[in-house]
Amino acid sequence: MSLSPEELRQVAHLARLQLGPDELPRFQSGLNAILSMIDQMQQTPTAAIIPMAHPFDLAQPLRPDCVTETDLRPLVMALAPATQEGLYLVPKVIE
Secondary structure (H helix, E strand, C coil): CCCCHHHHHHHHHHCCCCCCCCCHHHHHHHHHHHHHHHHHHHCCCCCCCCCCCCCCCCCCCCCCCCCCCCCCHHHHHHHCCCEECCEECCCCCCC
16 A cells, blocks of 8 residues: 555645645655555464463562561651641641
């Protein structure tokens, strides 16, 4: 499949591109090369190929589900200027 100059103008209009008359041949040859590559790829026999989610047969390595950090809440709460019942107290900013 190849694009005619009129089809290229229509595609450029849909893409909101302004192509000058001197740019049309360059874009036409580039898009025609892409379309011919797509045609060539579509001719590849793929009926016997099983679809896959990933190219490698690897399992996702998971880390063990265990606690690795200690509770720092008492230390952090001690740094706050004002706390009450384990919550930070902040000044009222909206009347």
